[in-house]
Amino acid sequence: MMSQKPIKRVNLHPASCKYLKLGHPWITEDTYTKRFPKDDFFLVGVDEKNRQEIALLIHDPDHKNVKARLWSLNPEDWKKDINFRTQLEERLKNAFARRLDSVIPTERENFYLVNGESDFLPGLLILKLKNQLLIQYYALFWKKIEKELLAIVQSLVSVEEIWIQERNFNQAKAIRSVNGSKNAEFILNEYGLNYQIRINEHYDFGIYTDMCAIRKQMVPYLQKSQSMLNLYSYTGAFSLFGLKHGMTKVVSVDLSSKYLGWLDENLALNPEIKKENHTSMCMPSEKALEKLAAEGTLFETIVCDPPSASSDGSSTSSALKSYEKLLPLMLKVLAKNGTLFAFLNTHQISWNKFEEKLKQIIAASEFNNQLIIGKRFKLSDDCLPLKGFHEGDYLKGFLIEFKHKG
Numbered sequence: 001m002m003s004q005k006p007i008k009r010v011n012l013h014p015a016s017c018k019y020l021k022l023g024h025p026w027i028t029e030d031t032y033t034k035r036f037p038k039d040d041f042f043l044v045g046v047d048e049k050n051r052q053e054i055a056l057l058i059h060d061p062d063h064k065n066v067k068a069r070l071w072s073l074n075p076e077d078w079k080k081d082i083n084f085r086t087q088l089e090e091r092l093k094n095a096f097a098r099r100l101d102s103v104i105p106t107e108r109e110n111f112y113l114v115n116g117e118s119d120f121l122p123g124l125l126i127l128k129l130k131n132q133l134l135i136q137y138y139a140l141f142w143k144k145i146e147k148e149l150l151a152i153v154q155s156l157v158s159v160e161e162i163w164i165q166e167r168n169f170n171q172a173k174a175i176r177s178v179n180g181s182k183n184a185e186f187i188l189n190e191y192g193l194n195y196q197i198r199i200n201e202h203y204d205f206g207i208y209t210d211m212c213a214i215r216k217q218m219v220p221y222l223q224k225s226q227s228m229l230n231l232y233s234y235t236g237a238f239s240l241f242g243l244k245h246g247m248t249k250v251v252s253v254d255l256s257s258k259y260l261g262w263l264d265e266n267l268a269l270n271p272e273i274k275k276e277n278h279t280s281m282c283m284p285s286e287k288a289l290e291k292l293a294a295e296g297t298l299f300e301t302i303v304c305d306p307p308s309a310s311s312d313g314s315s316t317s318s319a320l321k322s323y324e325k326l327l328p329l330m331l332k333v334l335a336k337n338g339t340l341f342a343f344l345n346t347h348q349i350s351w352n353k354f355e356e357k358l359k360q361i362i363a364a365s366e367f368n369n370q371l372i373i374g375k376r377f378k379l380s381d382d383c384l385p386l387k388g389f390h391e392g393d394y395l396k397g398f399l400i401e402f403k404h405k406g
């Protein structure tokens with residue numbers, strides 16, 4: 001698989017050296033990476049100033065900005081011949097066991113078996129979706145060792161089909177199967193609810209796996225609440241979850257009639273849920289909020305999970321900026337005893353910056369001094385990010401509540 005020719009040494013930018021030593025696993029493009037030899041799979045990164053070999057890297061020359069990713073900080077791995085296949089197998093085995101031997105598979109058929117950098121498998125995600133696997137490449141070098149990767153994966157789990165998707169390369173679907181299936185449609189269960197899954201019809205397959213663990217953390221709040229407004233609802237995972245936890249009025253808002261149709265299919269897959277408790281609004285979130293505020297409608301729970309760049313059909317704005325208009329409107333329709341979950345889906349904005357922005361918007365609104373920004377909702381369980389790797393900590397949620405619950 002990997003040739004055992006001597007691994008070439010490459011100098012790294014002083015900042016890369018510093019961050020690698022602190023556990024950050026990426027080498028992004030700079031003047032140093034431009035000098036990396038083109039065809040080598042492994043490289044040993046050298047701290048020029050201290051003349052110290054510091055890391056074994058996997059080279060990713062074709063990736064747009066992450067030109068190499070950390071494989072090992074242990075000099076034993078580059079001083080003698082590296083047994084890469086054994087290490088890969090070991091890491092995959094550990095990652096699989098961490099989930100399969102936990103409570104997770106008893107609660108949901110939708111979870112990560114591998115979560116990239118936090119499993120020391122950089123740029124590789126593997127999702128288990130009922131009896132299928134979806135392997136997602138965020139680093140392009142995985143394609144070069146796909147045969148070996150698949151052989152190990154197939155020796156560890158037995159599934160009906162394995163899908164491979166190259167992610168985030170122009171948002172093209174780029175999905176293929178190992179056993180020749182063209183697409184897959186099946187029903188998957190998450191926390192007792194059924195959801196329709198469609199692989200290879202759209203870029204995403206119908207439910208966001210990274211939100212599962214967060215949904216579970218939200219239960220104590222949802223149980224206290226009778227009504228929910230779910231903005232950017234997609235196929236309605238939060239809406240169904242709210243209804244399952246006893247809500248008697250749930251409104252889902254999405255720009256896409258296709259996804260709201262899919263939400264209806266999901267409702268139909270769960271006969272215990274009363275459909276008359278649910279309404280959809282097919283329009284931009286801002287417009288729906290204006291309408292609901294004008295009608296004087298109040299909700300005890302609001303979930304707002306905008307895409308990182310949100311389109312209202314005519315304009316595109318960043319999710320953080322969209323809160324400037326959305327948050328004051330959401331506060332108008334939030335019951336005094338209610339809870340608002342505000343999410344942001346990008347690693348480019350830190351937790352502090354997101355919190356600061358929410359505070360500023362509240363301070364400039366008619367609700368100044370009336371609210372508390374509280375608990376954080378983070379990626380956890382099967383998709384816990386690696387400590388110190390802020391790019392992996394991309395999903396951020398804050399709970400917002402009135403100080404004086406009326």
Ligand SMILES: C[S@@+](CC[C@H](N)C(=O)[O-])C[C@H]1O[C@@H](n2cnc3c(N)ncnc32)[C@H](O)[C@@H]1O
Pocket residue numbers: 207208211231232233234235236237238253254255256259283284285286305306307310311312313
């Ligand atoms: C990241 S997904 C939301 C995921 C969802 N909260 C979940 O966990 O299943 C984003 C959704 O927002 C919708 N969307 C994008 N812009 C919108 C807008 N301005 N108003 C309402 N929905 C919008 C898209 O159609 C898509 O379904």
